[in-house]
Amino acid sequence: MGEFDLIARYFTRPPRPGGPTLLGVGDDCALVQPSPGHALAISSDMLVEGRHFLSTVAPDRLGHKALAVNLSDLAACGATPLAFTLALALPRADPQWLEPFSRGLLALADAHGCELIGGDTTQGPLNLCITVFGEVPLQQGRSLALLRSGARVGDDLYVSGHLGDARLALEVFRGQLSVPAAVFDAARARMETPTPRVALGQALRGVATAAADISDGLVGDLGHILRRSGVGACIEAEAALSVIAARDALDAEQALGFVLAGGDDYELVFTAPPDARAAVQAASAHSQTPVTRIGRIEADAGWRLVDAQGRALQRQDQAFDHFK
Structure with missing residues (x-):
């Protein structure tokens, strides 16, 4: 041919x-x-x-x-x-x-x-x-496009759908992790056939202040928003842990690492003011896409992780980089 x-x-x-x-x-x-x-x-x-x-x-x-x-x-x-x-x-x-x-x-x-x-x-x-x-x-x-540069101090921080499942599937393929077959099959489907959140993105026009898609890991793609907007972020560990579908198959440290830096998720990370919470939920319902509030935007540069009591958790998670 x-x-x-x-x-x-x-x-x-x-x-x-x-x-x-x-x-x-x-x-x-x-x-x-x-x-x-x-x-x-x-x-x-x-x-x-x-x-x-x-x-x-x-x-x-x-x-x-x-x-x-x-x-x-x-x-x-x-x-x-x-x-x-x-x-x-x-x-x-x-x-x-x-x-x-x-x-x-x-x-x-x-x-x-x-x-x-x-x-x-x-x-x-x-x-x-x-x-x-x-x-x-x-x-x-x-x-009216959503940009990375509009996040403001005090905004809520959200993610769509689930994070970390693609990384779980990759670790199973590498032989570094063993999980039940049903867990692996679901994670593999998320890795190989991600769902682009097109309807949610459109519904967030005029609601979200900034947005990015999560391809190289949450902290890396959130970092693009933080740098372009000149702000920082606080991520709540428990809220972050709630967005990995396979949470029960992993220990907390491993699950948190997959969520923060797993990559290949193709979900959205976005910000919106607190008074737009009802509008965010309406966008979620309209697009039939779950969203989770995982933190807030702060003045100090960079991102930090806190526990349920607001105490800082020290981690070194880094996003995927093709040349590192």
Whole structure:
């Protein structure tokens, strides 16, 4: 199978009638038109075999995850997905891999109304790079996008969904941890098929003061908010422990480490003023996404962890860094 046969068979579909795509796969450039009164939101992520995913992952799950990690970035900005491109390096053109991969990829794309509009294919070590395009409303010439730079002293600190499960699954794969089969299966599904919190991000526009998606670990991605906003944070250990689904299968120290620095969660960390608690819960209910208040924003730089009595707990958790 040649390159263009591969593209035509697995990745070419006509633009959705009435959608934002004016011209999709097949030309040197695609044409996408955002809605009037909206700004484009653009993000790009790369997944490399052995670095971001295991060689044993099912191709349909890999297709899902490749797009999910990009949709998570749109969610963190409160953006509505429009379209994406796919740059794909493959060791060989294998229909038994390509069919389920494209099926998983396009199923998630269809679920979010996000069209594949182009990209590139080449032969080489397995490598997936997606660039996703979304839109956010403009109000009086200013974007309503959620940013990392708006957190204020006194704001509540929240996370969506569950954290730490992907790290648990990775440690089981590494042979460093043993848990019941049902616990592992659930954690593995969270690692391989994360749920991008797109609906929650949109519901938080005008409610949250800052947001980021959690890809490299809570403390690392929270750190982006703290630095851009010029503030610090206090995290309550017990609240943090409540957001790992497999809490009962782990000791407290291990569970806390997975939550704070596990990575690969693709949830949202965000801030909002205390008087917006009802609005945050309404956004949670509207998007059918659980949220948990885990702390507050403070003036002193950095983050600190406290117990139920407010006493500082000393930890050295660090987020994932590709070059450390």
